[in-house]
Amino acid sequence: MQRIIIGTAGHVDHGKTVLTKKLTGVDTDRLKEEKKRGISIELGFAPLTLPSGTQVGLVDVPGHERFIKNMLAGIAGIDLVLLIIAGDEGVMPQTREHLDIIDLLEVKNGIVVVTKSDLVDEEWLELLHEEIKEAMVGTVLENAPIIPVSAFTGQGIPDLLAMIDKMAQEMPPKMITGKMRLPVDRVFTITGFGTVATGTLWSGRLKVGDTVEILPGGQNARVRNLQVHGAKVTEAIAGQRVAVNLAGVEMEEIDRGCVLAQPELLTPTHRIDVKLHLLKHVEHPLEQRARIRVHHGTQEVLGRVQFLDREELQPGDSCFCQIVLETPLMPLRGDHYVVRSYSPMITIGGGTIVDSLPAKHKRYQDQVMENLALKFKGEPKDLVLQELSEDQVGLVMPKDIASRTGMEESLIQEILSELTQFQEISYVHGEGTSYYFLKAQEEAWLEITKKRLGQYHHTYPLRSGMPKEDLRSRDFSHLPGKIFNLLIERWLKAEIIKGESQSLALLDFAPQITPPVAQAIQLIEEELLKEPYSPPGWDELAEKAGLKEEEKGEIMTWLIKNQHLVKVSDEVIFHQKAFHEAKERIINYLREHGSIQLAETRDLLKTSRKYALPLLEYLDQSKITIRKGDQRLLKNANL
Structure with missing residues (x-):
């Protein structure tokens, strides 16, 4: 079963939440249902059943900050992104920033959804289509389909669902590898249950009864209950949205940005080695010791960039560097991260973590750079x-x-x-x-x-x-x-x-062989033996036995394979007992007379040409007899 999470992205008020409600029937901004449903992950999340019956999770991220933190729940977090662009406004600054984030996170599966398309005419939509194609050039969504919809009229919604379904079916099954990690994006308490943390399971498996470590604090807790898609389960696996009911921990001990992990898997760190890419449209180079905001998982921390082989990074360039953090992160090598400027808060770059627990490096050391390159590989x-x-x-x-x-x-x-x-x-x-x-x-x-x-x-x-x-x-x-x-x-x-x-x-x-089938087989065999050498056709037999159309071929194949029937031609089927008796009569006749003709075969079996001729041809094919003119002879005199 596919475990697919879909995330929305786009400018404020471009219709992400309304579209989510249209697709799923769930208003993801509603919180009052939480206590009624018990453990819940409805805030910003709704299950979506696709036309094929596949169930996926849809993460609605209406706010810019929430979008970043949900997207950075990891590669296993969001598999397909819906980039929302309002038809009456087009590509906006925040649209471009979200597209940058999608690019940095390498979310390669995406659909551009043009909402509010009922508010504009066809000519405007065509112009907007060209604007969108131009904005996507050079990004992971360059070849993404563009689908106009209206959550108000329903226009295009079936096409959107069909495309999501198609892309979901084409995605390879997720590999359940790695040890358990779950970045927490929401925490609440429920009377009778206690503390509940929700998030997307980044890797591995999580079972009821497991002990997890809560980082960065380091305290342990036991998994009391689990829910996936609002349903109680005993095990959750990588790629699923999960609500974890924790025993032995107070709500104040865990918050958004924490990580639930297999004990001793992660170590909080104040320093990370990274491969950093600065977006090409950033207005100024990134300078040595510049203060930045680092987004990893569901956490945002402040830090300073420490270049090791230069004084600044030019827009569009990449390099290895070290980031010194003011608050610890809990990453692993290979994780993705996004960087935003300290002020104003705009996305400026991101990349991959090369070493999550590095030593402090000296600058302009060739060996340091070579080692980073090796670790990056x-x-x-x-x-x-x-x-x-x-x-x-x-x-x-x-x-x-x-x-x-x-x-x-x-x-x-x-x-x-x-x-x-x-x-x-x-x-x-x-x-x-x-x-x-x-x-x-x-x-x-x-x-x-x-x-x-x-x-x-x-x-x-x-x-x-x-x-x-x-x-x-x-x-x-x-x-x-x-x-x-x-x-x-x-x-x-x-x-x-x-x-x-x-x-x-x-x-x-x-x-x-079910009792009804056994009864049908018995009736068929009895009918065939009533006139053994002039048997009824298969369609007639099947009708008398009350076989359904889809059963006819299956039962005939089984009867032939198990030697109940002998099919001598497309139209003629003998019961195996009748066939063997007819064959013996013909062989005995040939031994006595040396040859046999069609008319003699017909008279011998008291049947008609309709049955005698296919029978003789079948014996020829079986190399029992050989035809010479109008005569049949025994092919093997030892028979």
């Missing part, structure tokens, strides 16, 4: 895992990782062996090489496979299994055939699934 093990998680197919060879990372293949192999030993990854071997993949990826593939096989067994209960190629074409078309076959062989050997010839099935599956 990643530790060897981290790089290997990253390549495995980001590979489009999900299976990679050691030589592929080596070519992408620049590391020696021998080192790659050592890391892969270690990861395999600790069961973080798996592999299949074939054609002289090994293909490696994450354990979590394999679990996702198995989940897909078992679900598909279960659906197939439900639809076709009489079939022994699903054709292997059908499974590949439906769910694994992105995998090369040889790799798919290796993966299936791995699962068959491990007895995770079972196979028969070219079909696959769940371990506990067996073809099911």
